[in-house]
Amino acid sequence: MKELLTGLVRASLDQLRADGRIALDVLPEIVFERTRAKEFGDFACNIAMQLAKPLGRKPREIAELIVAALPAHPSLAKVDIAGPGFLNFFVTSATLQQVVARVLDDERYGFAPKDSRESVQVEFVSANPNGPLHVGHGRGAAYGSTLANLLEAGGYKVSREDYVNDAGRQMDILAVSVWLRYLELGGETIRFPDNGYKGDYVRGIARDLRLAAGAELHHPIAAVFADLPADEGQGGDKEQHVDALIVRARALLGDAHYRRLFEAGLKACLDDIKQDLGEFRVVYDQWFSERSLTTSGAVQRAIDVLAEKGHMYEKDGALWFRATDFGDEKDRVVRRDNGATTYFASDIAYLLNKFDRGYDRAIYVFGADHHGYVARLKAAAQGLGVDPERLEIKLVQFAILFEGGEKVQMSTRAGQFVTLRDLRREVGVDAARFFYVMRSHDQHLDFDLDLARSQSVDNPVYYLQYTHARLCGLFRQAVEKSLPYDEATARASLDQLSEPQAQAVLEQLDRFPEDLRGAVEIRSPHLVVAALRELAARYNAFYNGHHFLVDDAAQRCARLALAACVRRVLANGLGILGVSAPETM
């Protein structure tokens, strides 16, 4: 419709220029937008105001000229000039009613054709596999998976990936934490390190390891702790203590046994995460191992690429990436003076790997605490010769849990966090996913546990689900009451949908494709939520005031067709959100 109106206005302007009534070589873009109030018609154009300055004439004067020269069109009921110089276009009811036919004709109404746009990889969650996911990860999981669905609906070819941080010190700390619990099971009395992972799941892993390996990994506690630097609780440094413990574990166990321990911790945590996310309706195309970047030589290759391009230098025995050349605030170490590559080096290799795999675009979903990474990743992209525009980093702000009006503290180390699994069990997957994405991702989210737990009707997901269930019930009733819905009759009777409240529903259906596109463009699933809520609200308003299952076939079928359209859009929209659309509740 906007395209049609734009064409009419352009024709008008061309006419005026041909007549010499306006003198202008370049025209500003003709933009139409939806009006916010019925009195302003259906679509508004601000072209007269934009032309006022370059033409040196009053906006309303220009508006008069444009309207006078506007070609007639059967879809156009009338055009008003209003306010400072808006052109308000009123579309005929018949034109608006045609949206019903469009929705009935297209199961994926509003969605772009599959794979009609570039390929994009969405990486999200990527939690360290050293414990259960907590509610903070939940937001990244909900946002990331919904964004991926949304992009797919927008025509992108989407690949979903989780980057498994299966290398590094965190994992070693997990390994020794498991080991100490394992030794406990062997009858030893230990002093658990302040920096170790204290969660109960560590005991569970140790128990399984005990069953699988027996006493094979056992060492007397005296040997384990002999001559270790003091822990924090003993007046020492917790980092030094735990690092020494890692070294000791390797020495006592030897490579093969240490590896077994390490893998046991990794596998248990990773399996748990996979299962957890699966139950949260988060599916991945690939779980990408960080370790594989090192073992395959990809890290070294990435470093070589940057070095060849002259972006590296050595200082103080370390190898640095000259990130400041690309807008980062400081240069970054990629290889330390002890020879070990940094986490950032792996990041660069992973980045290179993504684009080597042929994705046109890579989207990272990070927690807000990672925002310091944006500049350096962008810098790395440029250093590698990748257009930084192809790299998008979406930061998801923190979800703060509230319980009894108090903030709930979360800490993986301390083992006292609310897990995503707990949350799912309390409120269900639908409510949890919905709650996470109903707010803009760059907005802090207050997650009220009491409210979520109460299964309260306040939870807005029920509004959409209930509307959908009622819609389904309506069609069940139509059958029961022998008041059938016939689509052909409906298509021939769309003029029945003339009530203001029916028109309001039609408008919302009509704009759904634009709303969806807008959500895709700014990567904002919460706009989908808003569009669906508005649609449901308008439908409910109409439904409440009018009987649908009436004897008159034309009116009945027209209204049921409208209901079918709303049901379809609601179900598709909820599908994007990963929320079920129940037929009964």
Added chain:
RNA sequence: GCGUCCGUAGCUCAGCUGGAUAGAGCACCGGGCUUCGAACCCGGUGGUCGGGGGUUCGAGUCCCUCCGGGCGCGCCA
């Protein structure tokens, strides 16, 4: 200190990336089920869009500045 996200109704948040009289849910007040599902609908109360400057025909939206808050700022991962 520097960077970054944010500040909109009593609470939680939208505001279509510059448009007309700033919206919704909750809360509060008042209405609507003998009829298709009342987890619904209708109406009402409630705002100097943190303060101040600027750009513009036009600013909650863009720029500057101040105030207030979250997060980040290692040869950690």
